[in-house]
Amino acid sequence: MDRWINKVAIVTGASSGIGEAIVKDLVKKNLKVVGLARRLDKMEKLKNDLKNEKGAFFPIQCDVSQEEDILKAFSWIEKQLDGVDILINNAGKCTMDLTIESSTKNYRQILDVNLIGPAICTREAVRIMRARNSSGHIIYINSVLGQNVEFFKTTACNLYAPSKFAQRAMAQIIELELQHVKSNIKITNICPGLVKTEMPAKECFEYHNYVLAEDISDGVIYALSTPPHVQVKELTITPGPTRIQSIQL
Known part of the structure; x- marks a missing residue:
């Protein structure tokens, strides 16, 4: 990770869960980390918790389903931090209702957060990285539901799986496009199984192992730590056979 010291990383969905954990690790490894999320109060608390670490955390209130929010955030990053070297597309959205009974509003929210938002963030990050001739790294926090559809007792999480299938395909397309324009930017798709965060219904943790x-x-961190000639294209992280002790969210 030494080559990333003092570099700039953007983490979407940084106010809790996976995003919060990534922010903590990157700041501790001496990176400048910009967090994008709607809940600014939670990120401000996180900033205070990290004030004595090697790196720095810059929280920006941003709804990744709103293009204007994303463009404003990237503009600030360009002006204040001179660009970006790492983008972690982590923000996600799912609903527990059945697709056959869901509202169109829910359809659009899932696709905006899980697909359109990451596409806009990727476009803006690549634009900046290419202008700086940066060998950057873009990581998509996908899901095993982007590999195989599953049913969790009463729901398949609406359009979450289709959006993650599409995000996985988008990551592959971006990688091919970057090769086409002869860019050294890496692309990694990370597919977690069930993770103990706020997003899944609590009932899920009663019937399924989780990480x-x-x-x-x-x-x-593993994907980012690989040398320039190595690219981790996809990493699947699922629970092992031993169930971990239940924790409160």
Whole structure:
């Protein structure tokens, strides 16, 4: 991770869960980390918790389903931090209702957060990285539901799986496009199994083994730690056979 010291990383969905865990690890490894999330109060608390660490945390209130929010955030990053070297597309959205009974509003929210938002963030990050001739790294926090559809007792999480299938394909397309324009930017797709965060319904943890947000952050650090000639294209992280002790959210 030494080559990333003092570099700039953007983490979406940084106010809790996997995003929060990634922010903590990157700041501790002496990076300048910009967190994008709607809940600014939670990120401000996180900033205070990290004030004595090697790196720095810059929280920006941003709804990744709103293009204007994203563009404003990237503009600030360009002006104040001179660009970006790492982008972690982590923000996610799912609903527990059945697709056959859901509202169109829910459809659009899932696709905006899980697909359109990451596409806009990727476009803006790549623009900046290419202008700086940076060998950057873009990571998508996907899901095993982007590999195989599953049913969790009463729901398949609406359009969450289709959006993650599409995000996985998008990551592959971005990688091919970067090769086409002869860019050294890396692309990694990380597919967690069930993770103990706020997003899944609590009932899920009663019937399924799960991993922790810190386990997914470990995967991010692993991908970032590889030398320039190595690219981790996809990493799947799922619970092992031993169930961990239940924790409160």
